[in-house]
Each structure stands twice: as structure tokens, then as C-alpha cells.
Amino acid sequence: MIFQNSLKFAQQLDAADPLGKFRNEFYFPKVKGKEVIYFTGNSLGLQPKRTQEYVDEIMTDWRELAVEGHFHADKSWWDYHERLAAPLAKVVGAKPQEVTVMNTLTVNLHLLMVSFYRPTPKRFKIICEEKAFPSDQYMFNSQVKFHGLDPKEAIVTLNKREGEHFWRTEDILEKIKEVGDELALVLIGGVNYYNGQVFNMKEITQVAKEQGAMVGWDLAHGAGNIALHLHDWGVDFAAWCSYKYMNSGPGNASGVYIHEQYLDRSDIPRLEGWWGTKKETRFLMEPEFQPMANADAWQISNPPVLALAPYLASLEMFEEVGMEALIQKRETIVQYLEFILQEIGKEANANFQIITPEERGCQLSVLLHGQGKALFQYLMDNGVIVDWREPNVIRLAPAPFYCSFEDMYRFGQVLKSGIGG
Template sequence: MSNKNTLEFAQQLDAEDPLKEYADKFHFPKIKGEKAIYFTGNSLGLQPKNAKEYVDEIMTDWAELAVEGHFQAEKPWWDYHERFAEKLSKVVGAKPSEVTVMNTLTVNLHLMMVSFYRPSGKRYKIICEEKAFPSDQYMISSQVRVHGLDPKDAIVELKKREGEQHLRTEDVVQKIKEVGEECALVLIGGVNYYSGQVLDMKTITKAGKDVGAFVGWDLAHAAGNVELRLHDWEVDFAAWCSYKYMNSGPGNASGCFIHEKYHGRKDIPRFEGWWGHNKERRFVMEPEFQPEPDANAWQISNAPILAMAPYLASLELFEEVGMPALIKKRNKIVSYLEFILQETAQEVQADFEIITPEDQAERGTQLSVFLHGQGKELFNYLMDNGVITDWREPNVIRLAPAPFYCSYEDMYRFGQVLKSYFV
């Protein structure tokens, strides 16, 4: 079926959408009294309506049970984090024993580097992408300095070819081979936050393993957005935030993956804490650390229950729908958005360059659009007229139509607002 830039066609797509009812399960912000078109699920997902119920449950337990809520609540707090394992494992392609929820994203990546960045002799270099998200850049540089190394020497950045917007998989693999036995760790963002490119994580992971390096992924823009098979790809570790596509609330708890081959081992360096100690003996207060037999061995402190409640609420929706259905709609709605952009650009004779890859295998929910000849005035106009989007210097807007709550009619109406700026 060919796309059409009409309200009737968009509404027809919505009528045929098996996920159409899920938009009603989220709260939408309003602009000038009208529900906004929300394109920033790649920055902060909308609030699921069931989140308040989950938080209120904790507040009630705290009020009525106080400290006994740790053991007497309907969802006891002392093992609250364990409720995430089964549902979250399906989102990231892992075994339930390989995932846990704790801390925040950069904290977890730091903790993972304690275990998996072990410079020794000539094997000390880290491969990452150029212009990674600043938090990753700061984290990697600081980890290198902790080991007494010079970031300029120890960090190898993957660079795009001159004039190109994306990394080529063959170039990444070739660079890993070049660094070879000097490579201690490959640590890259699975989805580039700026361009929206989805990297070939399976191929890159294998390349890193082939040279004897550990391989980890920052999945901030990947979890809940793209297909992941962390266990099957033999990824060593990964971490992701939960507040983007996973709709858990601002700055909320991070998910973490550690491959089962590292479970139960006492020879792995890690920062240890009470909550990573053998659950059955945690309250014996023993002086020697006995790690949990799974990813929970990397837990440090007791879980922030109030923060984690909205995440668990959101995961209930992921469990209902499943990643295959979300990805199917994602592909269709992003293609329709791309069509609307192209049609609008032609109508108003504007130059909108989509710098996200055309290949569906190399992109997720996000389209990054270079606004040639335009400035931030266009972004401000969109915001003032009901479209919440994201601006990145020098003149890129990022559009992320999350399949849980964005409609095809949203795509059409966005095109009409965009067109009205020029006419």
C-alpha cells in the first residue's frame, strides 16, 4: 500500500493499528490546551498511567507497614529488583539471570568497567566512537586516568569517513583488527544518540572477542527501541537508562546485563556491596563477601523502591505487547514519518536531509533531520505549535515517534505544522 499525505489515509492506518489503544495508557503534555505531538521519547518517555498506581502502592506500604514493608508488603522491598528480571530479559535478549536493575546508567557503566576494563601490559586500549555522548566520553577518560594511563594514547576513536554521516561496520571491524592485541575493551553506544544509527552489534561484538577484548554496549537509545540479543551475541556487559523508550520517569534506575559466563566467579574485580551478597545470608552480616549467583552480584546498595516502581509499571506494558509488535509498528510509523518529511520538503521547496540511515536494519525509532538553510526559529515554531521535538546543534532536529503512544495522524499533523512555517 502506497503512502498518502492525507488525514484520511493517516486515520486509516490508525484504525488498522493493533497497538492504537496503548496511547490511552499514557499521559500527554498539552500545548495551548491541546494534546501535543510528542517526538521526544528518545529523551524522556511519557508517563504510563499505571505508574501512579505502582508508586501509590509503595507509599501505602510505607505508611502502613514502615520498616516491615521490606518483608511484609505485597511486593516486598528486599527483593523488589528481582521482579524485573523475567520481563526485562525479553526486552534485551538475555536470560533472566543476566539482567538486574540498579543505580543510573553512567554509574553502572563505571561499575562494569571496574570488572571488564583490566589494562595489563600492552593490552590497555579502549575503542569507542568519536563524539560519543559526553557522559561516556567523561567516563571512559576518567577510567583510563584511574589506571595511570593517558587518554590520548589509550582511547581509540572510531571515525566516520570524510563527508559521511554514519560509521561503516567494515571500518569498525578493521579498526578493531588494527588495534588487535592492544585492545582491552570495545565500548560503544549501540544506537548513536545524534544520528540515530543502529550499529551492527552482533558483528562488532564478534570482532572484539576475536582479538581477545571484552565488549560492552551503552544501550541508552537501544533498550526498548531495537531488537537486542545480548546473550546470543555473547556481549560481556551492557547498561541502559530506563527513562527514554522504557518510560520509567526522569533520571530513573538503569538496567544492567552481565553475561552468565561471569556469574558466580570470585576472581572478577568489582566494587562490592551488601545487596550483591548471597541473598540467603545477607542478614547474617558476615565479613566476607559471597556474591549472588547471577547479575545481582553487581548490586551494591538496597534498591530505591519508589524510583523503581514506575519502571516496573512500564515493563508490564512491554510484557503485554512484546518487542516484535513494537518493532513492527516502529518500522511502519517511522517510514510514514519519512514519507511526510519528503513530501513536505518537496511542497515547500526546503532542504531536509535525513541523516539517519535509510536501511531499516540500521535505524530505530529516531529520525535525525538536518535543516539546511534553517535555524532554531523552525524548532521554536514547532514547539509553539504543538510539536515537542529535540534540537541539537548546529541545526538538527531529532524526531522519535515512539510506537507505544504515537499515531499515524500525529505524523500527518506534524507535516501540516511544518508546512505552515514556510507558507
Template sequence: MQFQNTLAFARQMDTSDKLKEYRSEFHFPKVNGNEVIYFAGNSLGLQPKRSPSYVDAVMDDWASLAVEGHFHAKKPWWDYHERLSVPLAKIVGAKPQEVSVMNTLTVNLHLLMVSFYRPNGKRYKIICEEKAFPSDQYMLQSQLKFHGLDPKEALVEIQKRPGEHFWRTEDVVEMINKTGEELALVLIGGVNYYNGQVFNMKAITLAGRSVGAYVGWDLAHAAGNVSLELHDWDVDFAAWCSYKYLNSGPGNASGIFVNERYLNKDDIPRFEGWWGTKKETRFLMKSEFEPIATADAWHLSNPSILSLAPFLASLELFEEAGMPALVEKRNKITGYLEFVLRAIAKEVSGNFEIITPVDRGCQLSVLFHGEGKSLFKYLKNNGVIADWREPNVIRLAPAPLYCSFEDMYRFGQILKAGIVGKG
């Protein structure tokens, strides 16, 4: 397709967009009375307009039924979380029994590491990417310290090559093979938060498991953004937040994946709680833990229904749209944004570069040389909500459920005006 940096072309693309109606399903903030161009779905997705009705239904049941809502609400609370498993399984490429929703992301990664990081003898090292998201760094370092290990020696960080902004799959595989029998766990962010790179999760998982290590993925920036096949890739475990591309609301519940080979086992090490025991015997108050035969066995406490309600509302949108259609539009709209950026760079001699490689989702990270935060502030004041990362990167994430091609064109014109105004 031959892109054009014109308003007419952008509107033509929107007219033919099969997902264009979903834009009206979301609330947009406004600046100067106009809806913003929203590029921050990789930090917090917009609110679906149907979310309040889902929350209101829970509140109404609480008011009219009180404790009886656990079993007699229209969507009973005691199994409310199970309604999220089927749509989530489609998004991450899993079987429904391999998926559950509980807690928040870093909490879940810690809980999963109880099961999947078991240092033993010479097999104790963890591989991650350099400068992983800080919460992952803190989590991994604290797990190593908990086991009496020195992170400086036990945590192996995959480096980028000098002068490059991305990781190479062959370098990751080489480090996995080099670490070999010392490797206990590979845990990497499936989509890097900073540069937007999508790692080759299939190849890395195969390499990690081939040397006898567990392989897990932090899918915070991947779930709802890229095609995932966790079951077919033979991933051991994964976790993701739901408030970015999945639009569930600020700080909302996390999803987990546990490969079916670890399900229905009472001898796997894990922290256990009431909500992970079998439903059939849960209310018998037995002293012995009997794991439910799904990923729900990793639950500790009953989930927060008020958190799950808006999550369920958003997943309904994903069910309607379907991940294949979302990925198709993601590729087009991100490609168009890249085209617009390069066109503007030629027009105004913009001193910036896209550091996101071709293996990407819907995020483009743009390195602005010498621009500083003043340009970012200009964009914000003119209705562009993006994300700043030190020292000088602006992250742009055109989420396909609610971003339009006209947004991409309009952003280019605002960016151009901001650069020219600084010249």
C-alpha cells in the first residue's frame, strides 16, 4: 500500500477501516474542547463506555442481595473470575484452564516464581533483558536475595550490541546455551516497554527449555497488542497486567498463564490459599488444600469483583473485534504512523529517529536528539497524549481499538509545528 501524508488519504483509510465503529465505544479526554490524540494505551487504556454498567450491576447486586450475591447475583461473585478465562485465553493463545485472573502483575510474578524458580545446586541463574522494566528488576533481585544468592552473580542480563537499540534473538539464544546447566529460569518482557520490540518468544522458549530451564514471560506490553500462542510455544508460565491495551482500568487485576502440564498437581511448590482449593470442597472448610484443576489453583484470596467488572466489559470488546482483525489494523496504523514520522522528518529536517525494530506491536519509540521535554510539553498542550521516557524518548502507541488514521495525520502536523516553532 502506498501511504500518503494527507488528510484526505487518512480519512479514506478510516472510511475503509472495519474496526472504525469501536472508536465510539471509548471515552476520550479533551484538550481545548477537542478529543485528544491518544498514544498512551501502553500505559493506561481508555475507558470503554460500557464499563460503568458492569460496575453498577455489581453495586446493585451488593445493595439488593448483600452476601447472597456470591451465589444469587446475575453474575454470581464466587465464579465471576471464570468468565474472563475464555476471552483471555483467545488473546494469549492458551486453553481456558491455563488462564486465570488475580492480584496485580508483580504480585503474580512473585507467586509464580515460587513455583518456577527453584534454584538447586549449580542450576540457579536467571536470564533477563538488560534494563528490564524496573518492577521486574526489583522482583528478580529480591527473589535471588530471598534464596541467599547475589544478584550480581546470579542475574544474567542480555545486552544489546554496541550502537544498536534492540536485542538480537541469536544473542539471547547464545547466552541461554552458554549458561546451560547453570540456568534455572528465563524471564523476559515479551514486548520491551522502552523500545517496543517484540521478542521472538517461540524461539527463546524453545532454547530455554532445551537446556532444562523454566521459561516465563512478562506480557504487560504484549497482551492485547501482539499475537501470542503461549500453549503452542510450550511456555511454562506468564503474567500480564490488564490496564494497558486491555483497557480494564487503572491498576486493575492481572492475568496469569500456567501450562497445563502443571495443573491438577498437589505436589508442585506454590503459596496456597482458600480460593485455590477445589470449588466442590471449598466451603467444607477442610484443613487439607486440594488444588482446583486449573490455573485458579494459584489464587490465594477471593478476587475483587469490582475490579473484574470493567475488565470483563473490555474483554467483551475484544471478543467482538477479534485479535486477528486488531492485529491487521495495528500493522496498518502503526505503519502509517511510521510513514508520517519519516515524512515530517524530511520536511523539517527533524533530528529524531525511530528506535523500534521491525519486530514490533503498535508502539513506536522515537528518540529526539536535542529536543528535550519542551517538544513533549508542546505536544501535550496541543492535544497529544503520549509518554516520555528519559533521557529523550517519546513513546507513541496507536491502539487499534480506538485510534484513527486521521489521528496519525493530525499528530504529524502538530509535531511539525512544534519542531518548526523551536527552530
């Protein structure tokens, strides 16, 4: 497609967009009386309008049924989380029994490490990317120390080449083979939060498994954004938050994937709790833990249904649209955004370096050579909600559910004005 930097062209793309109607399914903040151009769905997705109905349903049941809502609500609370498994499985490429929802992301990564990081004197090293999201770094360090190991010896970081802004797959595979039989676990953010790079999860998983290592993925920026095939790739485990591309609300519940080979087994080490034991015998209050036959065996406490309600509302839309259609629009709208950035750069004689490689999802990270944080503030003051990362990067994530092609054009005009073009 030959793009044009014009309002008419952007509106033509919107008119032909089969997902365009879903924009009206979301609430937009306003700046100066106008709906914002929202580029931060990679940090917090907008609120779907249907969310209120799902939350109100639980509030009504609580008011009218009280404790009986656990079993007699239309969507009974004691198995509420089970309604999320099937639609989530489609989003991440898993079987429904391999997916559950519980806790929050870093809590779940810690719980999964109990099961999948079992260091021995020989095999104890963890491979992760350099400058992983801080929460992941803290988690790695504390887990290694918990096992009495030195993080400097146990944690191996994957580094970019000098002067480059992205990781090369061949370097990652070489490092995995180099660590070899000392490697216990590979755990990487599937989509890097800073530069937006999508890692070759299939190949990395395969090579790590050949070395005898466990493989997990932090999919905070992957779930609801990119095509995932966790089961077919043979991934051991994964976890993700739900409040970015999945629009479930701030700090909301985390999804978990565990490969079916680990299900319905009592020999897997895990931290156990009441909600992980079999439903059939749970209320017999027996002293011995009998794990659920699915990923719910890793649940510890009863599900927070008020938190799960917005997630279920959002997943209803994912069911209606499907990941294939979302990804198709995502590719086109990100390409158009890239085109707009290049055109404005030429028109305004500005140097914008996109540091996101071709292996990408919804996000473009832009290095603003010659521009400072004042430009970021100008965008924010004029209704373009973007994300600033030090030293001089703005992250732009045009989520396909609610961003329009006209948004991309109008962003370009605000950007041009902000740099005095």
C-alpha cells in the first residue's frame, strides 16, 4: 500500500477498517474538550464501555445474595475464573486447561519459579535479557538468593551489540548453547518493554530445550498484541498482566500458562492453597492437597471476582474480533504511523530514529535526536498521550482496538507543530 500523509487518506483507511466500530466501545479521556490520541495502551489500556455492566452484575449479586453469590449468582463466584480460560487460551495459543487467572504478574512469576527453577550444583544459571523490566530483575535476584546462590554467578544477561538498540537472535542462541548444561532456565520478556522488539520465541524455546533447560516467557507486552503459540512452541510456562493490551483495568489480574505435561501431577513442587485443590473435594476440608487437573492447581486463593469481571468483559471483545484480525490491523496502523513519523521528520527537518526492529508488535520506540522532554510535554498538553523513557525516547503504541488511522495523521500534525516545523 502506498501511504499518504493527508487527512482524507487516513479517513479512507478508517472507512475501510472492519474494526473501526470498536473504537466506540471505549471511553477516551479528554484534553481541552477533545478526545485524546491515545498511544499508551502498552502501559494501560482504555476502559471498555461494557466493563461497567460486568462489575455492576457482581455488585448486585453481592447486595442481593451476599455469601450465596458464590454458588447462586448467574455467574457463580466460586468458578468465575473458569470462564476466562477458553478465550484466553485463544489469545496465547494454548489449550484451555493450560491457562488460569490469578494474582498479579510478578507474584505469578515468583510462584512459577517455585515449580520451574530447581537449581542443582551443576545446572543453576538463568538467562534473561539485559535491562529486563525492573520487576523481573528484582524477581530473578531474590529467587537466586533464596536458593543460596550469587546473582553475579547465576544470572546471565543477553546483551545487545555495541551501538545497536536491539537483540540479534543468533547472539541469543549462541549464548544459550554456550551456557549449555549449566543452564536451568531461560526467562525473557517476549516483547521488550523499552524498544518494542518481539523475540523469536519459537526458536529460542527450541534451542533452550535442546540444552535441557526450562523455558518461560514474561508476556506483559505480548498478550493481546502479537501471535502466540505457547503450546505448539513447547514453552514450559508463561505469565502476563491483563491491563495493557487486554484492557482489564489498572493493576488487574494476571494470566498464567503451564504446559499440559505438568498438569494433573502431584510430584510438581508448588506453593499450594485451598483453591488449587480439586473442586470435587474442596469443601470437604480434607488435610491433604489434591491438585486440580489443570493450571488451576497453581491457584492459592479464591478468585477476586470484582477484578476478574473487567477482564471477562474485555475477553468478550477478543472473542468477537479474534487475534488474526487485530494483528492484521496492527500491522497496517503501525506501518502508517512509521510513515507519518518519516514524513514529519522530512517536513520539519527533524531526526527521529525508530529503534524498534522489524520484529515488532504494536509499539514504536522513537529516539528523539535533537529534541528533549519539552517535546513530550508539548504532545501531552495537546492531547497526545505518549510515554517517555530516559534518556530520550517516546513510546508509541497504537492499539488496534481503539486507535484510528486519523489519529496517526493528527498526531503527525501535532508533532510537527511541537518541533516548530
